[in-house]
Amino acid sequence: QQQVKQSPQSLIVQKGGISIINCAYENTAFDYFPWYQQFPGKGPALLIAIRPDVSEKKEGRFTISFNKSAKQFSLHIMDSQPGDSATYFCAASKGNAGKSTFGDGTTLTVKP
Amino acid sequence: GAVVSQHPSRVICKSGTSVKIECRSLDFQATTMFWYRQFPKQSLMLMATSNEGSKATYEQGVEKDKFLINHASLTLSTLTVTSAHPEDSSFYICSAREGAGIGTQYFGPGTRLTVL
Numbered sequence: 001q002q003q004v005k006q007s008p009q010s011l012i013v014q015k016g017g018i019s020i021i022n023c024a025y026e027n028t029a030f031d032y033f034p035w036y037q038q039f040p041g042k043g044p045a046l047l048i049a050i051r052p053d054v055s056e057k058k059e060g061r062f063t064i065s066f067n068k069s070a071k072q073f074s075l076h077i078m079d080s081q082p083g084d085s086a087t088y089f090c091a092a093s094k095g096n097a098g099k100s101t102f103g104d105g106t107t108l109t110v111k112p
Numbered sequence: 113g114a115v116v117s118q119h120p121s122r123v124i125c126k127s128g129t130s131v132k133i134e135c136r137s138l139d140f141q142a143t144t145m146f147w148y149r150q151f152p153k154q155s156l157m158l159m160a161t162s163n164e165g166s167k168a169t170y171e172q173g174v175e176k177d178k179f180l181i182n183h184a185s186l187t188l189s190t191l192t193v194t195s196a197h198p199e200d201s202s203f204y205i206c207s208a209r210e211g212a213g214i215g216t217q218y219f220g221p222g223t224r225l226t227v228l
Contacts, residue, residue, distance in 0.1 A: 034216070043118075043205045043219035044156070089155060093217075099146060100217060104155045 006103025019077040021106045023090035030092035038087045080110045118220035132192045135206030141186035142208035150203045196227045
């Protein structure tokens with residue numbers, strides 16, 4: 001059973017457009033939802049994260065929207081740039097265990 | 113943000129040899145570190161959770177005698193791939209969790225292991 005489902009698998013967006021990546025989770029005990037950005041041959045880098053007590057968090061061009069009742073959260077990248085082209089992973093973790101369950105990843109390509 | 117380093121970044125070895133990968137948290141103390149394996153164009157697969165001063169907790173299907181993990185200090189964890197074989201070739205990534213309870217995970221840059 002896949003606990004975190006991510007979609008789409010790949011996404012192509014024009015420069016300046018909005019990129020939207022969605023994740024859905026199963027386990028209601030999850031209480032920390034980060035997004036990671038990974039470039040080829042590099043480790044993932046934390047982009048932005050949210051906890052279930054808020055419905056939205058914005059940092060620069062990146063926004064997480066969180067819907068607790070639907071058990072869904074999404075990443076919005078505003079004014080997408082070619083430099084944003086990377087693989088994005090959503091994740092979820094619970095409590096003190098700390099280990100994260102990752103989505104399968106979304107490969108984003110931003111065309112100039 | 114916090115920095116996690118890995119060494120080496122790339123290693124090529126012969127089948128049957130052992131390889132050690134180091135993971136260090138450079139500017140924070142990490143009571144918990146995680147080791148992941150990632151195949152091309154796939155997600156991260158958690159191999160084990162490493163707690164300082166205690167035995168690592170391995171995920172189901174991961175051979176603990178094959179992948180030896182030592183977390184000797186609050187800033188260093190090592191993964192040793194023993195008697196490596198070509199199927200062990202992969203991208204190995206560590207992460208370190210900052211703080212107790214719900215803490216942010218910071219990832220290392222990864223180590224590309226190629227076993228000939």
